[in-house]
Amino acid sequence: MTDDLLARAAAELFARHAAPAAVRAIQEGGPADALWAAVEEAGFADALVPEAAGGAGLALSEALPVLLAAGRAAAPLPLGETMLARAALAGAGLEVPPGPIALAEALPGEVPRGRIAAAGPAAWVLLPRPEGGAWLLPADGATREDSSSYGAVLRWASAGNARALPQADWLAAGAFATLAGMAGALERMLEETVRYAGERRQFGRPIAAFQAVQQQISLMTEDVFAARIAAQLAALPGGSGVAGLDTARVAAAKARIGEAASRAAGIAHAVHGAMGITAEVDLHLWTGLLHRGRLRFGAEGHWNAWLGAEFLRGADAESLAFVRARLAPPPLEETTP
Numbered sequence: 017m018t019d020d021l022l023a024r025a026a027a028e029l030f031a032r033h034a035a036p037a038a039v040r041a042i043q044e045g046g047p048a049d050a051l052w053a054a055v056e057e058a059g060f061a062d063a064l065v066p067e068a069a070g071g072a073g074l075a076l077s078e079a080l081p082v083l084l085a086a087g088r089a090a091a092p093l094p095l096g097e098t099m100l101a102r103a104a105l106a107g108a109g110l111e112v113p114p115g116p117i118a119l120a121e122a123l124p125g126e127v128p129r130g131r132i133a134a135a136g137p138a139a140w141v142l143l144p145r146p147e148g149g150a151w152l153l154p155a156d157g158a159t160r161e162d163s164s165s166y167g168a169v170l171r172w173a174s175a176g177n178a179r180a181l182p183q184a185d186w187l188a189a190g191a192f193a194t195l196a197g198m199a200g201a202l203e204r205m206l207e208e209t210v211r212y213a214g215e216r217r218q219f220g221r222p223i224a225a226f227q228a229v230q231q232q233i234s235l236m237t238e239d240v241f242a243a244r245i246a247a248q249l250a251a252l253p254g255g256s257g258v259a260g261l262d263t264a265r266v267a268a269a270k271a272r273i274g275e276a277a278s279r280a281a282g283i284a285h286a287v288h289g290a291m292g293i294t295a296e297v298d299l300h301l302w303t304g305l306l307h308r309g310r311l312r313f314g315a316e317g318h319w320n321a322w323l324g325a326e327f328l329r330g331a332d333a334e335s336l337a338f339v340r341a342r343l344a345p346p347p348l349e350e351t352t353p
Contacts, residue, residue, distance in 0.1 A: 019081055026085035029054055034089040036298045042092045043135045052116055052137050055095060064103035064259050065112065071102070076251040076259050080196060084247070087200025090301040092136035094118040096193025101142045103259045104189075105152070108182055115139025118155070119190045120170065121313060122146065128153065128175050131167040133308075141170060143178075144186040151178035166308055189258040190313035191270040192250055198273050198309040199247035202240045202280055205302040209233065209284045229287060236283040239276035246272045252345055264326060264342040267319040274316040277306035 033051045042048045055061055063079040065071020072079075083096045097119035105112045118138035120130025128151060130143045138155045145151060157177065158170035172178075210233060213224035223229050250269035255262025281303040285292040292299045310316070327338050 019078065022078070023081035023085060025058065026060065026082040027088070029058055029060075030085050030089035030091055034086075034091040036090075036301060039090050039092060039301055045135075048093065048137045051091065052093060055093065060095065061098045061116070062102060062112075064099045065106045069106040069112070071106065075253055076192075076261065077248070077253065080247060080251045083193070083196035084200035084203070084244075087197035087202075087305070088204040090201060090204075090305050092133070094133060094136060094138060094193075096196055097142070097190065100189045100193060100258045100261075101140075101152075104181060104184060107259075110179060110181070113140055113152075117142055117152070119186060119193065119313075120144070121167075121187075121190065123169065125171070128172040128178070129161070129169065131169050133312075134163055134165060134168045142181070142186070148183045150181040150184070150186055151175050152181060153178045165304070166311060185257045185261070185263050187313055188261055188263040188266045191319070192261055192266050194309045194312045195250060195266070195270045195273045196247050198277055198306055199243045201302040201305045201309075202243045202273075202276060205280060205284050205299070205306070206233075206236055206240045208299060208302070209236065209287050213287055223287070232283045232286065236280045239280045243273045243276040246276075249343070249345060254346065262342075264323065267314075267322050267326075268343050270314060271316040271319040271323070274310040274319075277310055281306050 033054045038051065042051070059072055060082050062071035063074045063082060064076065065073070067073035079099060083099075086093060086095050094116050098117045101117040101119060102112045116137045117140045118132040118136075120132045120141050120143045122144045123129040123131060128143055130141065132138060132141060141153050141155050141158065143151045143153055153172055153175065154177065155170070158172050160168055161171050162169040210224070213229055213233065214222050216223050218226075224233075246269035250261075250265045252262065252265060253260040255265070257263055257266075284299060284303060288297065288299055291297055314322075326342070327333065327335065330338065333341075
């Protein structure tokens, strides 16, 4: 299936099963069974699992359109996290359990604790271990300590019934799953902002006709397209992380998309005016996803500091050489006519 066909199939699925009203219902605690069943039936959750293990065997770059489509719908699902977790399980020769898998940010404590997204289904939780590797724990075996719009803190009495996964950069994996959804949400937010600016009239003409509004939307557009390119770079193969992730590219992408999210969300709300902060307007579905995503699995400061430390490890390297070696896409293969 080509990227265009996959993107179209994903867009149609989320349009049917993750319309704004359905997303609101799930965020308010309603069931997500129908949405997840549709995702499973389409094979999206197993997109990165090798064909020999029953999956589609796609590369990250090939599966990216699905994650962008999920972000465009603000679908409250751990889809990217499930894709990566299932790929890691299959790659380690372990059984892939049914159901969605949420990737947690590990929290300190004497017992397993972690924070996952507050809304959406999770049959399993992949929790990184302090000593390396990760546990795969049943979500229904956890006690919910705290919950907010940012996330829910889960605690398990022990890891006695957990499955052990090998060492991997799970923070980068979570960051990639998050940034891909953010890039999709940015695109949808831009479309909604342009549409609203064309419909809202002031002083006898659409506000999109005013130069000040046009300038702000132009700045927003720059950030949205930069975010799309950053996500595409982060999805390129060549790293040693989960499903071939390269942590340096993920770091740069998560930082850049976080910056874009902050500016673009501000412009979107400025264009919408007071209407934009009301619960009845769908804008908050995307701006909320973006603000939560900025904080999940490392904010801009964390990943910029990580990149700086990586650069300083190579004391003799020039900054341009570092960018070319660690962040730039590989050169295109030359073809003979």
